[in-house]
Amino acid sequence: xxxxxxxxxxxxxxxxxxxxxxxxxxxxxxxxxxxxxxxxxxxxxxxxxxxxxxxxxxxxxxxxxxxxxxxxxxxxxxxxxxxxxxxxxxxxxxxxxxxxxxxxxxxxxxxxxxxxxxxxxxxxxxxxxxxxxxxxxxxxxxxxxxxxxxxxxxxxxxxxxxxxxxxxxxxxxxxxxxxxxxxxxxxxxxxxxxxxxxxxxxxxxxxxxxxxxxxxxxxxxxxxxxxxxxxxxxxxxxxxxxxxxxxxxxxxxxxxxxxxxxxxxxxxxxxxxxxxxxxxxxxxxxxxxxxxxxxxxxxxxxxxxxxxxxxxxxxxxxxxxxxxxxxxxxxxxxxxxxxxxxxxxxxxxxxxxxxxxxxxxxxxxxxxxxxxxxxxxxxxxxxxxxxxxxxxxxxxxxxxx
Amino acid sequence: xxxxxxxxxxxxxxxxxxxxxxxxxxxxxxxxxxxxxxxxxxxxxxxxxxxxxxxxxxxxxxxxxxxxxxxxxxxxxxxxxxxxxxxxxxxxxxxxxxxxxxxxxxxxxxxxxxxxxxxxxxxxxxxxxxxxxxxxxxxxxxxxxxxxxxxxxxxxxxxxxxxxxxxxxxxxxxxxxxxxxxxxxxxxxxxxxxxxxxxxxxxxxxxxxxxxxxxxxxxxxxxxxxxxxxxxxxxxxxxxxxxxxxxxxxxxxxxxxxxxxxxxxxxxxxxxxxxxxxxxxxxxxxxxxxxxxxxxxxxxxxxxxxxxxxxxxxxxxxx
Numbered sequence: 001x002x003x004x005x006x007x008x009x010x011x012x013x014x015x016x017x018x019x020x021x022x023x024x025x026x027x028x029x030x031x032x033x034x035x036x037x038x039x040x041x042x043x044x045x046x047x048x049x050x051x052x053x054x055x056x057x058x059x060x061x062x063x064x065x066x067x068x069x070x071x072x073x074x075x076x077x078x079x080x081x082x083x084x085x086x087x088x089x090x091x092x093x094x095x096x097x098x099x100x101x102x103x104x105x106x107x108x109x110x111x112x113x114x115x116x117x118x119x120x121x122x123x124x125x126x127x128x129x130x131x132x133x134x135x136x137x138x139x140x141x142x143x144x145x146x147x148x149x150x151x152x153x154x155x156x157x158x159x160x161x162x163x164x165x166x167x168x169x170x171x172x173x174x175x176x177x178x179x180x181x182x183x184x185x186x187x188x189x190x191x192x193x194x195x196x197x198x199x200x201x202x203x204x205x206x207x208x209x210x211x212x213x214x215x216x217x218x219x220x221x222x223x224x225x226x227x228x229x230x231x232x233x234x235x236x237x238x239x240x241x242x243x244x245x246x247x248x249x250x251x252x253x254x255x256x257x258x259x260x261x262x263x264x265x266x267x268x269x270x271x272x273x274x275x276x277x278x279x280x281x282x283x284x285x286x287x288x289x290x291x292x293x294x295x296x297x298x299x300x301x302x303x304x305x306x307x308x309x310x311x312x313x314x315x316x317x318x319x320x321x322x323x324x325x326x327x328x329x330x331x332x333x334x335x336x337x338x339x340x341x342x343x344x345x346x347x348x349x350x351x352x353x354x355x356x357x358x359x360x361x362x363x364x365x366x367x368x369x370x371x372x373x374x375x376x377x378x379x380x381x382x383x384x385x386x387x388x389x390x391x392x393x394x395x396x397x398x399x400x401x
Numbered sequence: 402x403x404x405x406x407x408x409x410x411x412x413x414x415x416x417x418x419x420x421x422x423x424x425x426x427x428x429x430x431x432x433x434x435x436x437x438x439x440x441x442x443x444x445x446x447x448x449x450x451x452x453x454x455x456x457x458x459x460x461x462x463x464x465x466x467x468x469x470x471x472x473x474x475x476x477x478x479x480x481x482x483x484x485x486x487x488x489x490x491x492x493x494x495x496x497x498x499x500x501x502x503x504x505x506x507x508x509x510x511x512x513x514x515x516x517x518x519x520x521x522x523x524x525x526x527x528x529x530x531x532x533x534x535x536x537x538x539x540x541x542x543x544x545x546x547x548x549x550x551x552x553x554x555x556x557x558x559x560x561x562x563x564x565x566x567x568x569x570x571x572x573x574x575x576x577x578x579x580x581x582x583x584x585x586x587x588x589x590x591x592x593x594x595x596x597x598x599x600x601x602x603x604x605x606x607x608x609x610x611x612x613x614x615x616x617x618x619x620x621x622x623x624x625x626x627x628x629x630x631x632x633x634x635x636x637x638x639x640x641x642x643x644x645x646x647x648x649x650x651x652x653x654x655x656x657x658x659x660x661x662x663x664x665x666x667x668x669x670x671x672x673x674x675x676x677x678x679x680x681x682x683x684x685x686x687x688x689x690x691x692x693x694x695x696x697x698x699x700x701x702x703x704x705x706x707x708x709x710x711x712x713x714x715x716x717x718x719x720x
Binding site: 117155158159160161162374378381383385386388389392394 | 694695698699701702703705706707709710
């Protein structure tokens with residue numbers, strides 16, 4: 001993503017977080033407190049987690065318990081309305097830039113499925129094939145094909161077809177959706193969008209006019225076949241925090257065109273296997289665990305490539321314990337090990353040096369293998385017809401059941 | 402109404418397909434046809450109109466000399482040994498809209514033949530020209546494979562040629578090599594008197610062969626996949642997950658039984674005694690709840706998809 005030349009220096013000194021680039025300061029870790037400050041969103045504290053548990057009468061999702069989803073905007077309003085009996089709908093999406101999905105990609109979808117089940121609300125999922133066509137210079141056909149392939153992995157996360165509408169921009173933009181896009185576009189000056197997203201004079205006009213496409217699924221009137229009588233319906237958007245700029249823009253525009261501001265619930269970035277400072281990249285298959293990895297692959301990747309906080313020798317390790325701050329297996333277990341008590345135990349023992357890195361890695365391999373297996377089985381049950389059905393513009397009469 | 406031979410010939414000319422035509426008295430067999438055009442510089446073709454047990458239709462178009470064994474073809478299509486028969490006469494008229502003795506790939510120009518699968522003998526490609534009937538058996542036209550392909554593409558088909566004489570083994574590890582030729586889409590024609598409406602059993606949903614990739618993954622030996630246990634009944638097509646209530650229940654019972662057995666051991670009996678029942682139930686509910694819900698969601702989504710597919714292929718009542 002090009003940046004203005006004169007801003008270059010300034011950017012290098014700070015961390016960069018936007019939809020197309022995420023990098024920490026000086027190759028260090030992302031400072032989430034600073035990010036929340038800079039973006040202006042709120043911390044998700046324990047009181048929220050407890051409230052969600054009360055309202056949904058079920059244990060909160062592991063991502064909530066462990067602070068993976070750690071920031072929000074207006075979540076309290078959504079919960080207040082829900083308590084009064086006013087429902088909401090969920091909106092999330094994926095930019096289909098590659099066929100191979102890794103675990104980091106699945107995180108917002110796993111969490112969104114939990115939200116759909118717990119609150120019993122409908123969900124729209126946007127596949128921004130047009131965005132990837134523009135930014136990654138893919139052909140139209142290729143980006144559409146990737147969108148459908150990714151849809152299969154998304155469906156495999158377990159969404160309920162009677163409450164879920166998946167759409168690709170190339171298929172769906174038009175009609176009421178486009179009307180909202182124009183309404184939004186009229187409210188955002190060129191200067192503003194350059195300021196938010198960092199476009200330059202060299203960027204083509206497709207990029208400059210894309211942001212409204214990702215903004216308008218936040219408005220129920222964009223989906224007349226779903227929400228025709230419910231113009232007042234609120235929207236909650238689970239996403240990774242790098243998507244915040246789109247929705248800052250959307251929230252700014254919404255009241256001006258008579259709509260509710262969408263609420264957000266935002267997640268941390270999923271670290272690469274090589275550590276927080278490493279980048280997960282599609283060109284390096286060893287930087288992440290893919291949903292197509294075999295048990296053997298997972299074992300190899302974790303054993304050979306996971307960055308650990310263990311000490312160099314067993315003696316040193318027993319003496320000083322592991323550095324949990326940088327240890328990737330612990331971080332991954334934080335995401336995926338359901339049992340709170342077991343995780344605490346591992347952290348305690350490993351941090352004290354009584355448990356060795358090998359053991360922690362072994363447990364992680366078990367957890368990841370089970371996860372990937374379950375996903376693969378679910379994926380095998382997804383047919384092209386099922387994708388067609390999820391993506392069909394059809395009413396969802398039971399979406400709040 | 403089906404296309405007439407004149408309409409077809411006009412269309413061939415419009416597509417700029419090079420062909421020669423010869424009129425002759427009506428012929429019903431290849432031998433009879435040979436008398437009139439056998440020496441006109443083109444190979445003769447024999448064309449078979451076939452039907453399988455699920456009322457799907459096929460045209461096999463081959464050089465007159467190519468040996469076509471229906472038993473072998475049936476296996477290669479995945480229909481088992483005796484799955485293919487000659488189609489009844491009425492089907493010729495209803496589906497191909499041609500008279501007896503006039504089966505020809507050109508009949509695929511008709512809308513009624515939309516779901517008929519075409520198997521072309523690769524021998525046709527070796528000939529300079531090949532003879533076919535253009536919807537009427539008082540004419541024969543000869544054209545080359547390239548011209549035939551052009552015509553077929555204009556009907557929206559993708560022509561592909563097969564070695565019809567090959568006899569590859571078909572078994573557990575060797576899937577039927579012609580399985581892709583099984584037609585998709587509805588083939589029920591209520592007017593044909595000797596056809597019972599195709600009773601769609603749960604594995605018989607006409608889901609297109611485009612699901613091959615999903616099916617290939619399904620056939621890999623991986624854990625509890627719902628459809629790995631589904632051996633192709635009738636060897637119909639690669640197993641496609643269907644909302645089979647019986648199998649679903651079996652999977653649920655399997656999971657529960659496995660957990661139950663692991664929970665009940667000498668140690669656990671000693672530990673909990675009479676309370677073992679309550680203890681086991683609690684554990685089962687805790688461990689299995691999410692797993693079983695996921696299975697149920699997959700089942701629901703599959704059933705919904707079957708209904709959706711049926712809905713979009715629904716043929717409104719004729720008034």
